[in-house]
């Protein structure tokens with residue numbers, strides 16, 4: 001199924017919890033609160049929880065944004081999770097498993113679990129919904145993922161945006177979509193969790209490549225070539241794992257690829273640009289004070305690709321630039337293969 005609009009008569013759930021008060025967790029809390037829900041946000045640092053609850057600001061992650069009056073935050077997981085009908089997860093992907101181990105006893109029975117994250121786990125290659133299923137032992141029908149062209153700061157400024165809520169259960173996807181929508185945020189649904197999730201992960205890797213060539217100083221032809229061939233790479237990879245090709249042509253694939261590759265707000269794009277300007281991987285990590293998921297997803301994605309025999313020339317070259325074995329100016333994925341490339 002491709003994106004399907006939701007039934008407007010579904011009643012939204014009212015009490016929801018969001019774990020992770022970075023730029024996306026805080027923005028998603030605003031989306032949910034502006035949709036009429038009672039939202040509790042978990043922040044690791046008590047001073048951040050206080051700032052959000054008292055000043056309705058998150059000045060570290062969303063400077064200049066006024067948060068809804070109804071939004072409250074706490075550093076106490078049990079306070080945030082108590083009575084939650086839906087739990088949205090927005091911590092860095094590499095930290096999800098350890099956090100689920102801490103919260104699993106606190107999540108109310110029957111709560112829906114929604115991943116807002118766009119990474120895969122190093123070492124296991126697991127998608128975030130897979131980590132959730134493994135650690136919480138819940139039925140897949142209780143798990144959903146959110147994805148799409150969703151740069152946090154633009155949404156926090158209430159710029160109109162669409163997203164996809166995906167679950168193996170259409171009913172769950174619909175419940176989440178109806179909860180997570182408001183006058184500036186429109187949620188569609190599908191049941192292709194694999195395609196929706198991989199779309200969000202893979203576009204980050206292509207955005208790193210775009211940042212690299214931007215940093216080098218190459219222009220629009222190079223970038224359009226990488227975006228177009230990148231989408232083919234994203235689609236081949238995802239389909240090999242069971243995704244539907246049309247999901248990658250939708251909001252969670254092409255849509256997010258465009259947003260992330262075009263925007264200077266993107267952390268993945270920014271990390272790539274620094275690499276292209278000649279900074280080493282370790283220098284880039286030091287300069288980034290927010291999560292750039294693409295950097296930690298490169299290796300597990302290439303391992304997964306190898307396991308299915310999928311060729312990923314662009315992602316492979318990003319890995320080489322990260323390792324310092326390929327000069328950024330030599331990244332030209334559509335030109336590198338010895339064989340005449342197939343496709344267009």
Ligand SMILES: NC(=O)C1=CN([C@@H]2O[C@H](COP(=O)(O)OP(=O)(O)OC[C@H]3O[C@@H](n4cnc5c(N)ncnc54)[C@H](O)[C@@H]3O)[C@@H](O)[C@H]2O)C=CC1
Nearest residue numbers: 021022023024025090091095117118150151152290291293
């Ligand atoms: N920022 C954006 O525009 C969007 C981000 N995402 C995804 O959302 C996820 C979260 O990203 P952001 O909020 O943007 O990152 P961020 O860097 O802005 O915030 C990450 C949050 O996680 C916390 N954190 C860091 N390490 C932690 C740990 N070990 N345990 C618990 N909490 C920890 C940080 O204190 C911070 O509150 C990522 O997977 C990202 O790909 C998805 C869509 C849009």
Ligand SMILES: O=C(CO)COP(=O)(O)O
Nearest residue numbers: 148149150151266267268
């Ligand atoms: O996922 C995003 C936009 O949809 C955010 O991209 P970055 O993580 O690169 O900032």
